[in-house]
Amino acid sequence: AQTVTQSQPEMSVQEAETVTLSCTYDTSESNYYLFWYKQPPSRQMILVIRQEAYKQQNATENRFSVNFQKAAKSFSLKISDSQLGDTAMYFCAFQLRIKAAGNKLTFGGGTRVLVKP
Amino acid sequence: DTAVSQTPKYLVTQMGNDKSIKCEQNLGHDTMYWYKQDSKKFLKIMFSYNNKELIINETVPNRFSPKSPDKAHLNLHINSLELGDSAVYFCASSQPGTSGGPRTDTQYFGPGTRLTVL
Numbered sequence: 424a425q426t427v428t429q430s431q432p433e434m435s436v437q438e439a440e441t442v443t444l445s446c447t448y449d450t451s452e453s454n455y456y457l458f459w460y461k462q463p464p465s466r467q468m469i470l471v472i473r474q475e476a477y478k479q480q481n482a483t484e485n486r487f488s489v490n491f492q493k494a495a496k497s498f499s500l501k502i503s504d505s506q507l508g509d510t511a512m513y514f515c516a517f518q519l520r521i522k523a524a525g526n527k528l529t530f531g532g533g534t535r536v537l538v539k540p
Numbered sequence: 541d542t543a544v545s546q547t548p549k550y551l552v553t554q555m556g557n558d559k560s561i562k563c564e565q566n567l568g569h570d571t572m573y574w575y576k577q578d579s580k581k582f583l584k585i586m587f588s589y590n591n592k593e594l595i596i597n598e599t600v601p602n603r604f605s606p607k608s609p610d611k612a613h614l615n616l617h618i619n620s621l622e623l624g625d626s627a628v629y630f631c632a633s634s635q636p637g638t639s640g641g642p643r644t645d646t647q648y649f650g651p652g653t654r655l656t657v658l
Contacts, residue, residue: 456645462581468630468649512581520645526636527573527585527596528647 425450425517429531436505437539443490444500444534446515454520457491457498458528463511471513474498475520505538512536543567544650546631552656553621561616561653563631571595571636572614573647574606577628586629589614590636621657628652 426449436442448457459471474482474491481489486503502509515531544565553559565572573596574586588596592608603619614631630652637644 466652530583533581
């Protein structure tokens with residue numbers, strides 16, 4: 424079974440600064456995806472970024488980037504130029520990449536990020 | 541143009557009642573899911589369906605019964621509601637594929653339904 428651990432329950436950052444969220448996971452599989460989802464106070468789950476394990480290049484989406492270390496099973500999220508709208512709960516998630524459908528997401532416990540003006 | 545929608549958004553009911561939550565997606569995806577988020581914000585898979593066929597049933601009490609009338613809809617019916625069922629329930633959908641395209645296998649979530657059992 425796969426597990427995902429987010430060791431930082433809460434983080435705060437000043438507007439326009441950078442914050443890095445940690446995520447580690449455990450799996451014996453080699454073919455999988457990793458995701459970061461954002462959950463603002465509105466409760467909507469919003470996809471932030473996705474990484475395929477077979478790709479060495481780290482994924483980026485505008486101000487969001489990841490540091491994917493496959494051997495270390497680490498997948499951190501960097502938020503650059505933080506904005507007030509980035510205030511949310513951030514979840515790291517793991518999903519096996521298999522041909523069969525219905526691949527479940529396994530989530531970490533979340534990190535609450537507060538961006539201060 | 542909502543991609544994944546759920547009704548209702550809020551549901552308050554008494555213990556012992558039976559209730560349903562509906563989910564619809566207009567993304568053309570083949571696979572749909574139900575997740576439960578507890579009071580500590582922990583998210584866990586409950587069920588998944590692919591093209592109306594049950595794929596995952598993750599140790600959920602028999603009081604929970606998903607139903608998929610077609611691949612665009614996945615409803616969740618809960619019998620004999622208990623206090624511990626209070627949570628936020630999320631529906632999600634994805635398109636499985638081996639092409640490795642940027643969106644295959646990525647799950648898109650509905651807005652959630654907050655269920656409160658009194």
